[in-house]
């Protein structure tokens with residue numbers, strides 16, 4: 001049967017775009033995280049939505065699970081498949097339309113963020129949110145997680161930037177959302193015609209279908225982008241500053257790459273016309289001034305970082321591969337959670353780790369990265385135990401992960417199982433994916 | 446085990462995927478060959494590191510297709526420059542080849558060069574009757590010995606002629622190595638270390654007989670072999686000073702060159718630039734030419750795009766090599782330069798071939814041919830032998 005499936009897949013995507021070779025599959029067993037390897041039986045690289053639909057129909061015919069994968073740069077094992085088809089979207093890498101009238105850009109799901117942003121920048125435009133892993137990450141995946149990144153306060157999350165989606169459903173039909181559902185309309189408004197079906201895919205990580213095209217909002221490139229850095233010694237004060245800056249919507253984003261006891265480093269990024277930037281920066285400084293535990297460090301270091309940001313974001317992983325426990329919390333829970341997570345990390349004897357925050361308008365992403373060298377099996381086992389406990393704790397504290405993949409699945413089921421939300425998700429899954437072939441196991445579905 | 450030394454780094458790869466495409470800072474694709482392959486993950490650095498791990502752990506049987514993917518890499522080093530955690534990727538990929546070759550795995554397409562070097566001391570086969578080195582440069586001893594290497598001699602004899610004229614024009618006491626032997630680098634690149642050592646020993650013995658003060662090479666591979674690789678081996682170690690042609694010319698040409706009022710662009714050969722850090726010397730030499738306007742391609746210096754021929758790719762995957770050189774040529778054409786200059790016979794020959802075939806409006810030139818022409822004539826001369 002194996003050869004038959006390869007042959008059938010080749011009929012759809014062309015011989016050179018399908019493989020069951022062991023050495024190639026080896027490179028599709030993991031992502032950027034620490035989930036144990038899972039071996040797909042096949043990898044396909046389709047070139048269009050129609051080809052994806054045909055692959056999905058074939059997967060139904062043979063009841064083979066199918067998992068979409070972009071750059072494989074997420075951290076929770078969402079793009080892994082045990083014995084199924086990994087469908088890599090990287091051949092879908094075009095910018096389809098830059099609609100300057102509507103202020104939207106439509107791309108294929110597998111373009112990388114940096115390529116998209118570089119093209120927009122040439123024309124004087126930008127998107128709202130991009131992940132730090134923009135060099136490898138794809139919009140198809142980022143919308144599906146949905147990811148956060150540079151722009152979290154002003155633009156919130158990639159989900160918020162979505163105007164329209166085109167997707168292949170688990171049974172192989174192709175649908176469009178927002179105004180795009182009207183065959184005569186361009187994608188220019190999300191909440192129109194009927195219920196917001198884009199929401200079905202945002203956060204689903206492929207469980208409800210494979211995104212093939214994405215329309216995001218775009219914005220005129222700001223006249224000025226200004227960054228400055230602060231260092232604090234008191235986490236509570238720092239979080240209070242984040243809250244005030246966020247509630248007054250003063251910045252594009254705040255990034256807090258270092259949270260250590262009595263050393264909290266954060267950068268603010270303000271964009272706009274020069275007088276507007278100056279006004280916002282003054283207001284930020286006024287807020288900070290109320291907290292003597294925080295000192296001003298100036299614009300030099302963050303500006304240098306900003307220039308090379310898409311490269312430098314990868315540098316912190318010189319410490320090793322990271323087991324990531326990233327989740328949202330409201331502002332008033334952040335300090336407590338930081339200490340609790342730190343205690344768990346230390347109790348498990350983890351040597352190298354980083355705690356960070358990326359504030360949102362209503363709370364913050366709380367990031368915990370536990371580093372190890374992947375040859376070190378003992379350290380790996382410790383990290384696994386620690387991140388399990390941390391995910392459990394995060395949900396207990398009222399936290400919520402944006403990206404779940406396979407890593408969070410058992411804990412989501414534990415804490416959400418039996419709720420109306422969980423049961424509805426499951427019912428939707430049964431209805432839309434009767435053969436249970438679309439990225440099964442992701443999110444715990 | 447050759448790979449064992451790099452185990453730590455192999456395990457450190459975070460699988461971030463930054464080594465595939467960039468689309469930023471003048472780097473379109475990190476991996477020059479990847480866009481011209483079937484583009485599986487094993488066809489750029491991240492997947493190749495995964496294959497290195499598989500070989501290290503003896504996890505997989507090495508199949509011919511797996512070898513193909515491993516050897517589609519030109520060892521250009523662009524991924525190393527763009528890896529945020531600075532993995533020594535070229536060393537890893539070289540050790541992987543060494544490991545495989547040591548275990549008897551070899552691409553069929555590489556068998557011929559291995560055989561030719563063993564048998565004729567030259568990857569291009571038996572020595573042709575025609576003598577490339579001019580009579581006046583074929584001396585037993587001289588202060589300066591120019592080592593042309595196999596590719597210049599066999600594929601770009603105009604380089605050898607130009608160097609002879611140039612050195613004579615500069616009034617030097619020089620000889621050109623005319624034994625037609627290869628430095629062994631092609632075997633080093635494909636991981637055939639035993640063969641490399643044997644070839645290098647034979648070449649070294651012939652160089653020693655000549656007792657030069659300085660050995661000059663215009664081929665970056667010969668330069669690296671003589672300057673660095675031989676010195677790592679007890680038997681091959683020597684006391685000769687080794688200089689790349691650009692280093693050698695730099696103090697010798699100022700004030701002596703006639704004008705050439707043309708736009709010129711410089712292609713950084715990977716083995717010269719990224720592998721040995723020589724970026725400025727050739728540019729400086731070109732700047733000594735009055736009237737010459739040096740313009741950069743979109744990717745240059747550390748970001749330079751490989752011509753596609755290195756790492757044995759030219760011998761194993763001509764299809765990939767030909768497409769890769771086209772990508773680089775596009776960048777050269779975009780500068781609207783009149784000359785595309787380099788100092789690597791591999792790059793030069795590929796450019797020459799591609800430019801001729803496509804009748805492209807740019808002239809390929811080597812540093813030696815161009816400088817020789819401006820030493821002699823200056824403007825209105827045809828420094829290129831390629832159009």
Ligand SMILES: Cc1cc2nc3c(=O)[nH]c(=O)nc-3n(C[C@H](O)[C@H](O)[C@H](O)COP(=O)(O)OP(=O)(O)OC[C@H]3O[C@@H](n4cnc5c(N)ncnc54)[C@H](O)[C@@H]3O)c2cc1C
Pocket residue numbers: 031032067068069070071072073074075077078079080089109130131132133134136137138139140141142143144145146147148149150205206209210211212313314405439442461462
């Ligand atoms: C150094 C570094 C820093 C990072 N920083 C951030 C950050 O700041 N914020 C952030 O959000 N992420 C970050 N990431 C993670 C990642 O780069 C992004 O989330 C990126 O968008 C994931 O894209 P991908 O294509 O690599 O995802 P993959 O790993 O390939 O896939 C992720 C998930 O999306 C699903 N998926 C993929 N394509 C589709 C599709 N077309 N339709 C439906 N589902 C799909 C997969 O099944 C999987 O569940 C970082 C990564 C790196 C390497």
Ligand code: SF4
Pocket residue numbers: 457458459460461462463464490491494527528529530531532534
């Ligand atoms: S950039 Fe470096 S760390 Fe990242 S995947 Fe490539 S080789 Fe590995």
Ligand code: SF4
Pocket residue numbers: 475476477478479488489490493517518519520521522523524525534535
């Ligand atoms: S050395 Fe060059 S060809 Fe080889 S993987 Fe790296 S970038 Fe690609």
